[in-house]
Amino acid sequence: MFDILSGLRVVEAASFIAAPSCALHMAQLGAEVIRIDQIGGGPDFKRWPLSRNGDSFYWEGLNKGKKSIAIDLSNPEGRELAAAIIAAPGEDAGLFVTNFPAKGFLAHDRLAEKRSDLITARIMGWADGQTALDYTVNAAVGIPLMTGPPSLDGEPVNHVLPAWDIAAGLYAAFALIAAERKRLKTGQGGEIRVPLADVAMAFAGHLGMIGEVTESGTDRPRHGNDLFGSWGRNFATADGKQIMLVAITRPQWADLLKALEIEDGIAALEASIGLSLAKDDGLRFTHREAINAIVAPAVARRSLAEWRRIFAETRVCWSPYLTVSEGMTEKCMFSDSPLFSPVAHKSGYTYPTPGAAADFVDSIRQSPVRAPRLGENTEQVLADLLGLSDKEIAKLHDTGIVAGDSAHD
Template sequence: MYELLKGLRVVECASFIAGPSCSLHLQQFGAQVIRIDPIGGGPDFGRWPVTDAGDSLYWEGLNKGKRSIAIDFSREEGRRLAVEIITASGPNAGLFVTNFPQGGLLAHDKLKVRRSDLITVRIAGWSDGAPAVDYTVNAAIGIPFMTGSDKNGSDPVNHVLPAWDLLAGAYAAFSLLAAERHRRETGEGGEVTVPLSDVAIASLGHMGQIAEVLMGGERPRIGNALYGAFGRDFTTSDGRRVMVVAITSRQWQGLVDALELGSDVSSIERSLGASFVSDEGLRFQHRNELFGIVERAIRSIALAELERRFASKGACWSVYRTLSEAIRDEPRFSTSGPLFETLTHPSGKRYPTPGSAATFQGKQRLPVQAAPRLGADTDWVLQNILQLDKTDVGALHDAGIVSGVVG
């Protein structure tokens, strides 16, 4: 955590990955984030992975360092309280992150009546407001037909990583800061919508894939091979599988030198009248010939020797590992490094917890904060944000409109 955004106050009403990750990024740069949840938790409060007792590790991970207030949204008094928190005064407040429907209870046009300079960042599924999640957007955009190989036939292969959720969360955080800067200069608030579908289609466009399709190309299914350059998985003599990639000329030359393939590669180049050093596309076009010689070379070398050779020549590669193996065996993923701190979480479990993925040189990295227990900050929010006295707070508890920590 850093203090670069210290003083900003963000209110979050969101579930799942994109919205909570947006606010998490802001919190890890120093913003104060107040998460409003229904009493008993929202739809992601028990989402997997979970502990043996059913506590969500997912929820604990995405809500680190936030303050939590639990409100009964089914009652008018509870909904009004949520609106008051979202639109509370303060020059660095009035920043709202949500994935609630655009025209519902927390519509920007309704909220800005109470605070005209309110900034709402609303994460949606489809740009027209229809519901969608990462996996349905991925299905609609064609990624599962690029993933896999001919062995899958015409069957789609879903990608396990929720890339559009993660990208949308990061893009929403960037959008909120851009809107906040504009407000500082002009006094104007406004609503920003970040649909997963727009993030997905724009990302493919940025990478040239839309243009590729419009010009008659359709991304083929090539298994573990890298599209457009040299890259594939190979197996060492002792049965370890490695991923080898050569995009740049330097990476290609390092691979050739490490495997002592100079004469074999030169022979293929002469037969084709081409140079693989200068053109990564040619390495892809003639990948089958190149895969063959690389496969034979790696198959004759044990992993330890391959690692030594690749390190000495600057080749780009990695051994395949499970996540547990990566945490245990790869020092660059070590949970004892500066990115992690071991904390006790609301579940009662104690485990290494990541802070900000960015390192600001010369800035102090502050301690990582665990997620709150649901409703842990209900009284603090009511007293410090809405300036209610203890009697009024007690009355809200007695009426069941708000809740603190249960159990």
């Protein structure tokens, strides 16, 4: 964590990945983030993976460093209380992140009646309000049908990484800061809508996929594990391990040939096709099968440990294929990385926990903070933001409008 955004207050009412990750990025750069939680937890409060005692590692990962106030959002009084928290005064406040529907009690126009300069960042499925998840959006933009080996024909391959959720969360955080900058200059708030589908379709355009199909009139075929448009794929070592090799730049390609001791084989291939494979990575993709036939036996001559030693002295771009548990033993990823710190979480487990992915070199990196227990900060938020007295807070508890930290009540 860093204190770059110290003093900024963000209120979040959200579940799943995109919107909570937007507020997480804000929190990890020092903003105060207050989650409005449904009493008992929202729809993602028990989402897998779960600990042995039933706590969600997913939920506590996405909500690190935030505060939680638990409110009965099905009750009109609870909804009014939530709106008051979102619109609470403060020069560096009035920032709201949500994936609730654009219409309803958390509609921007209704909230802006309480605070005219409110900024709302709303994650959506489709821009017209239709529901969507990362996996349905991914299906709609064609990615699963260009993923996997050609033998799958028309069978899709769902990606395990929720890429559009992640991208939308990052984009929403960027847009929220941009809107806050605008407010500083103009005093105007407003609503930002970030549909997952628009993020996905925009990147399909940014990455040339729309231009490609428009010009060619055909969809991109599947290429299995081969890297599209350049050279790279997986190869087996002498001890049966799998490594990923990639050569996009000329230095990477030159060092790869030297490390694998295949300069003569590649030179013979170049002579046969009358082309230099060093000059154009697109040519390496076109002739990938011939290249792979040379590379595969070369990789198979040595063990993974031997390739680690050899590649360490080169510019070869490569990685072994690792499971998550194997990756945790990699020195650069966990034990020596300033990104991770051991944190004791509400689940009762202590494990390596990431802070902000960006490193502000001239700022002090602080250890990440665990996610809150549901309602852990209820009394504090009601007193500090809304100025409620102990008697008023007690009445809200007694009527079931709010709940505190049940683990410590």
